[in-house]
Amino acid sequence: MGRFEGRVAVITGAARGIGFGTATRFAQEGASVAVIDLDEQAAGAAAARLMSDEGAPEGVRAIGIGADVSDAASVAAAVGRVVAELGGIHVLVNNAGITRDNLLFKMSEDDWDLVLGVHLKGAFLMTKAAQQHFVAQRYGKILNLSSTSALGNRGQANYSAAKMGVQGFTRTLGIELGPFGINVNAIAPGFIATEMTDATAARLGIELEEFRRLNAEANPVRRVGQPEDIAAAAAFLCSDEASYITGQTLYVDGGATLG
Numbered sequence: 001m002g003r004f005e006g007r008v009a010v011i012t013g014a015a016r017g018i019g020f021g022t023a024t025r026f027a028q029e030g031a032s033v034a035v036i037d038l039d040e041q042a043a044g045a046a047a048a049r050l051m052s053d054e055g056a057p058e059g060v061r062a063i064g065i066g067a068d069v070s071d072a073a074s075v076a077a078a079v080g081r082v083v084a085e086l087g088g089i090h091v092l093v094n095n096a097g098i099t100r101d102n103l104l105f106k107m108s109e110d111d112w113d114l115v116l117g118v119h120l121k122g123a124f125l126m127t128k129a130a131q132q133h134f135v136a137q138r139y140g141k142i143l144n145l146s147s148t149s150a151l152g153n154r155g156q157a158n159y160s161a162a163k164m165g166v167q168g169f170t171r172t173l174g175i176e177l178g179p180f181g182i183n184v185n186a187i188a189p190g191f192i193a194t195e196m197t198d199a200t201a202a203r204l205g206i207e208l209e210e211f212r213r214l215n216a217e218a219n220p221v222r223r224v225g226q227p228e229d230i231a232a233a234a235a236f237l238c239s240d241e242a243s244y245i246t247g248q249t250l251y252v253d254g255g256a257t258l259g
């Protein structure tokens with residue numbers, strides 16, 4: 001029996017990348033999955049892929065919902081649909097993310113607001129909408145995506161602030177929600193091969209393979225991460241095996257931040 005049998009998991013930004021990798025793993029372990037992403041069509045297509053995945057149990061359910069996590073009305077509607085269509089909500093993964101990199105002196109107010117809006121306000125709104133269900137049922141798992149960039153990364157003042165903010169948010173919710181049977185943790189990935197890092201290579205004018213090779217050399221494990229690396233840690237932290245772990249940020253980065 002899978003670790004998420006009978007559970008409904010909501011994953012934001014899950015049409016691709018780390019979110020889709022995590023959705024795939026959760027579905028394979030028996031979860032009904034709601035894929036939330038900006039583009040409803042892309043979310044629906046991802047949900048369809050989850051249901052036809054040979055690694056998933058027969059009859060696994062998945063739905064795709066178009067929503068902007070930084071918009072309160074959109075979030076309320078999305079969480080309402082999850083509960084109505086999948087019959088509840090037990091796990092929330094706040095994964096949706098964007099980058100608008102620039103050195104501080106060139107960073108616009110919009111670049112700041114957009115990044116803080118999706119990562120921090122988005123996690124806040126989604127968590128607030130989900131927690132009322134979690135508290136009522138005395139059960140819930142919340143996982144937030146931070147980043148090694150939380151520790152500081154040139155050109156990412158907005159993203160770094162948001163990702164360190166996510167860690168403070170995680171610790172505080174660990175304190176507030178623990179008494180209600182709710183675990184709140186974060187994962188801080190290092191370099192993961194997704195469209196987000198592909199776009200960074202393009203912006204820097206570096207060939208993709210070269211960019212990945214350079215990033216692989218920058219950690220002791222000597223490879224870049226894949227969405228499956230994050231999905232494996234996410235599945236553990238959102239499972240009942242991790243019920244004594246809360247408020248923590250797990251760095252999944254091939255040792256890149258070890259110094």
Ligand code: NAP
Nearest residue numbers: 013017018037038068069095096097147189191192194196
């Ligand atoms: P990705 O491939 O760019 O996927 C992010 C997804 O989030 C996209 O489908 C995007 O939709 C969606 N999204 C963006 N804004 C949204 C919003 N307002 N509402 C709903 N969905 C939204 O990124 P990823 O690499 O998988 O990253 C996933 C998470 O891990 C992010 O939080 C990221 O910061 C974090 N992370 C990634 C890495 C890495 O190396 N890849 C490292 C550390 C942390 P659109 O395509 O329509 O914009």
